[in-house]
Amino acid sequence: MQSSPGIEQPPSRATSASQDRKRKRSSRQATTEDPSRQQTLQSLFAGQQKPQAASVRASPSKKRQRLECPAATGTPQKALNSSEMYSFSSRSSMSNGDGVIDLTNGSPPTPPQARRLNGAMKGRLGANSHTGAKKLVVKNLRTTTAWDSKAYLEKIWEQVDEALAVIFKDGIDGFSKEDLYRGVENVCRQGGASTLFSRLEGRCRQHVGRDLREPLLEVAGSDSVTVLKAVLAEWARWKQQMVTIRAIFFFLDRSYLLSSSKPTLSELTPQLFREIVFSNPSLKPKIIDGACDLVAAERLRTQALDQDLFKKAVEMFHELQVYTASFEPRFLGTTQEYVATWSDEMIVEKSVPEFVALAEGFIASEMDRCEEFALDASTRRDLLALLEDHFVVRKYQDLTDHVELGKLLDRSSLPDLTALYGLLNRRRLGDKLRPAFVKWIDETGTAIVFGKEEDMVIHLLSLKRRLDLIWRTSFQRDEVLGHGLRETFEAFMNKTKKGDATWGTDNTKVGEMIAKYVDQLLRGGAKAIPEVLTARRTSSITELPKGVQLPTAADEENNNEDDDVDEDAEINIQLDQVLDLFRFVHGKAVFEAFYKKDLARRLLMARSASADAERSMLTRLKTECGAGFTQNLEQMFKDVELAREEMQSYKQRLEDRIGYEKGKNVDLSVNILSAAAWPSYPDIPVVVPSNVKRAIDDFELHYKSKHTGRKLDWKHALAHCQMRASFKKGSKELVVSSFQAVVLLLFNGVAEDEHVPHSRILAETGLPEAEVNRTLQSLACAKLRPLTKHPKGREVNSTDTFTLNLDFSHPKYRVKINQVQLKETKEENRETHHRVAEDRNFECQAAIVRILKGRKKIAHAELVSETIKATMSRGVLAVGDIKRNIDRLIEKDYMEREEGGMYAYIA
Structure with missing residues (x-):
């Protein structure tokens, strides 16, 4: 297609179309309103052969373009009439020889006669008459723009490249970030975003590889901490540089990179540093070991942890996205090596409480470090599991040693025991104790x-x-x-x-x-x-x-x-x-x-x-x-209550008697006991004083008058009484047993220096010699001594003599003398044990009979097991005792042996 020369192609389609529409409206208005302003197409196109070009001012930073019309020059054009405007040349002149009619060429005006003739012919031939196919070609009237986007991109990149050179040298002057930002924006709007990013990425990659990596490779031979410091310095420098670069290329980042598959500038910053610097085989091990060495130095207490350096290292690992893949495994590996060696040494050198305290302190410090430096939750979890595995799981046998635990229990050291159980229970191993x-x-x-x-x-x-x-x-x-x-x-x-x-x-x-x-x-x-x-x-x-x-x-x-x-x-x-x-x-x-x-x-x-x-x-x-166990005990309490009521009745009867004078007779108090409920006591013969004997006989008559058919057995060994005694320092009321009272009454009417021999006491009291000796020992050899033994000593012999101790004194008026009845003798203890053992045998035999009556036949082992269960609440029975009781029952024809080790019940 051909275009009219002299008209510059506008850069915007929307603007050109709008101007064309305005032109057409202007042309139609001119044709309709003023015939003098009309002109033929031929003259119009002819007049455009060398018009003064309309300048199009386009700004690369603006979407809309403004069309400036040229100023009118020369003489005004003559107004065309209607015939001139629509006059065309002949068909042959309009055709280019190949049957194509070119509407763009000028054609002579057609006279009115020709138009009428053509109309008449058309009417006669009809609307569908075939006059031959013609090809109509419409050529574009707009011209191409002179704007060169590639040249503009190169111009902007040249400016950006100079600015990058300054930035990479840590400079901030010598360029305008606002102008560079607008230039990048214009390039992106003209479709150069991909090229611009490719050049920027290549320039940054070149800078990281040359200006950052090469200096770091020179110090790669130093220790790990030195290399780590150098890398952190370059990383901080690179991040600072990228801050300025992102400000310049912000429009590129937001309008193009976000919606594309390419990394954003924020992602590009760690990506280039990770790929070029961190992944370098000479630098990567040094960087990771540098961070681990900082922690190792603190664990060994050789150097305090450089908290700022370690914190920056951890932040760099997170930003480079190498924490989980590179730092964490190495950190856990070095920790495991150290903890394995350290725990093995400590468990041997230290005691269990000391080891527990060190282990708890170590775990606490490691967890505090994880919190302080924001280590990942996975690191905290795996580190805790690692420490617990070495301190608890692998050492629990040493921690639960019987000797070591026994020392803590001997001292009742609650803090150490609490710490020990707490450490073991971290892995639910507390029950291993x-x-x-x-x-x-x-x-x-x-x-x-x-x-x-x-x-x-x-x-x-x-x-x-x-x-x-x-x-x-x-x-x-x-x-x-x-x-x-x-x-x-x-x-x-x-x-x-x-x-x-x-x-x-x-x-x-x-x-x-x-x-x-x-x-x-x-x-x-x-x-x-x-x-x-x-x-x-x-x-x-x-x-x-x-x-x-x-x-x-x-x-x-x-x-x-x-x-x-x-x-x-x-x-x-x-x-x-x-x-x-x-x-x-x-x-x-x-x-x-x-x-x-x-x-x-x-x-x-x-x-x-x-x-x-x-x-x-x-x-x-x-x-x-259960109630069966306390049945006899409860009956004992009831007997005491009934005896109290019986004594009230007896005393009331005494008061009703004629001639009874209170104070002249013995104040008797009697307890009537049920023989089945109370323990059995031996009958010890004693000569009871006459006045006491009369009181006892009187009460027995009273009791038998109320309860016929009952027999009273007096147990004088259990009796006690109160008696007055006069000494040089005053009178005292002595609380003594009945046997003590009988012995003391023998000294009434005896001279001060008269000695009463042991034989006389034995004969007049009627007590057995053992009881006499026990009684005299309590009166003459105890702490309170109303009698004096001659010669002095703790044991009473048949050759000893006794006198009344007139110098006896006590701060209280009422004095309790040691009562023999309150102390158990060896004979009583032996009898009780033998009685319990014999009762257990009877209970064992009864249990065996009950089991056989229910089972009829039973094996020996099963019978022994059932018997132990049945008698466990009453006492422990040995297997040998059970066998002896089985033999006794066989002898008594309660059961018999059968073949196969079986027992059968004999009905």
């Missing part, structure tokens, strides 16, 4: 059980209290360790050993000693509680962790925050603790026998410190062992 923990408890408890009898229960209670505190505070109530604690207590407390302590029986000594300790509490009250076991004292605990207070049983039971605990609460606390021990005892028959005997003494001699405490203990036993 159970074997050593259980072994120490068994050894310690067994030594107590087979040790001194006097302090057995106190030591057991103290041990239980310490271990409960350790379990609650240090071991965080671990269920496995708690089960081990209870099972071990049950095991060693039921260990039996035939010896002098149990008089050759299999009875457990623990049940007897628990019963005696309860008797001590109920007789003495709160004053009888050892200081080490009081609720206010923590003497049994040597150390407490910081911030941990010892919880008392009162706090757990009553949730009372008051530090003051009254006597009743103290007794209840102690009874609860004793009951905890009592639950572990299998041989409860031994406890029952001794508790029943001691209770009888307390009730008969009115030595209970508190009736409420007695009832409270009875309620606890009933809850723990």
Whole structure:
């Protein structure tokens, strides 16, 4: 297509089209309004052959272009009429010879006659007459622009390249960022964004490889920390340079790079540095090792950690996106090498508490470093797992060693035990302490059980209290360790050993000693509680962790925050603790026998410190062992109440008698006991004073008059009385036993210097010699001595003589002399043990018969197992004892042996 010469092609299509439309409207208006302004197409095109060119001013920074019309020159054009405007040349002149009509060439005007002729011809030929195909060619009237975008891009790049050279030399002057920004924007708008980015990337890559990498390669032979510092300096410099470059190429970054697959300038900055500098084989190991060496120096305590340098290194690894792939594996690898060696050395050189403290400190410092320098969560997780693996999993056998744990338990070192359990429990290995923990408890408890009898229960209670505190505070109530604690207590407390302590029986000594300790509490009250076991004292605990207070049983039971605990609460606390021990005892028959005997003494001699405490203990036993266990004990309390009512009736009857004068007769008080409920006591002969004998006979007549068919057996050994005695320093009221009173009455009417021989006392009292010796020993050899023994000594012999101690004195008027009845003799202890052992044999035989009646036939091993289960609550039975009882039942024809080791019941 041809274009009119002299007209410059505008750079914008939209602007040219708008101008054309304006032209056409202007031409139509001129044709319609003023015929004188019309002209023919031929003259119009002819007039445009050499017009003064309309200059188009285009600004590369603006989208719209302005068309400036040239000023009118020469003479005004003549107005054309209608005939001149639409006159065309002949067809032959319009055709170019190939059948193509060129509308752009000028044609002579057609006269009106020709137009009429043509119209007539057209009418005659018709609208569809074929006159031959003609090709119509329309040529573009617009001319191409003279704007050269490539030249403009080169011009802008030349300016940008000069600015980059200045920037890469750390300069900031010598160029205008605003002009460069507009130049980059214009180039991007003209479609040169891709070329511009390619040149920029190449220039930056060249700069990083030449100006950054080459100087770093020169120092690559230095130590890792030096190389790391140099790399960080170049990285900071490169980032600063890219800040200025991004400001210049901001339009390129936002309009082109964001929507393309190419990296943005923010992504290009670390990408080039990572590919060219960091990935260099000579630099990469040094950079990573430099950061790891900083931490290693701090771990070895040879140098403090350069926090600023390490922080910048970690930030660079994150920005270069090499943290997970390069730094983290190396950091964890060096840590593992160090920790493996260090932990192996420390576990040998240090004790368990010291190793635990060092391990916890090491873990804490590593976790603090992760927090302080914003290391990834994956690093923290893997590092913690690594440390726990070396400190806990691989060392738990050393940490749970029996000897080392035993040292901590011996000292009751709660802080060390807490730290040890806390370290092990990081990997849920706290229960690995159970074997050593259980072994120490068994050894310690067994030594107590087979040790001194006097302090057995106190030591057991103290041990239980310490271990409960350790379990609650240090071991965080671990269920496995708690089960081990209870099972071990049950095991060693039921260990039996035939010896002098149990008089050759299999009875457990623990049940007897628990019963005696309860008797001590109920007789003495709160004053009888050892200081080490009081609720206010923590003497049994040597150390407490910081911030941990010892919880008392009162706090757990009553949730009372008051530090003051009254006597009743103290007794209840102690009874609860004793009951905890009592639950572990299998041989409860031994406890029952001794508790029943001691209770009888307390009730008969009115030595209970508190009736409420007695009832409270009875309620606890009933809850723990059932109503059958306490049936006889409850009957004993009922007998005492009934005896009190009986005595009131008797005294009322005495007052109603004629001639009864109060004060002249003996004030008698009698307890009527049920023989089945109370312990059996031996009948000891004694010569009762005549006035006491009359009072006893009178009460017996009264009782038999009310209850026919009953027999009273008087147990004078359990009696006690109050009597007045006169001494040089005044009169005293002595509280003594019946045997002591009988002996003291022998000294009435005796001269001051008269000696009463042992034989006389033996004959006049009618007591057995053993009882006489015990009684005289309590009166003449104890702390309070109303009698004087000649010669002096602790043992009473048949050749000794006794005189009344007229110099006896005491600050109180009412004086309690040591009563023999309150102390158990060896014979009584032996009889109790043998009776319990014999009762156990009867219970074993009864259990065997019950099992056979239900099973009819049973194997030997199964029969032994069932018998042990059935009799466990009453006492521990050895397999040999069970076999002996089976033989006895066979002899009594209760059962018989059959083939195959079977037993059958004989109906």
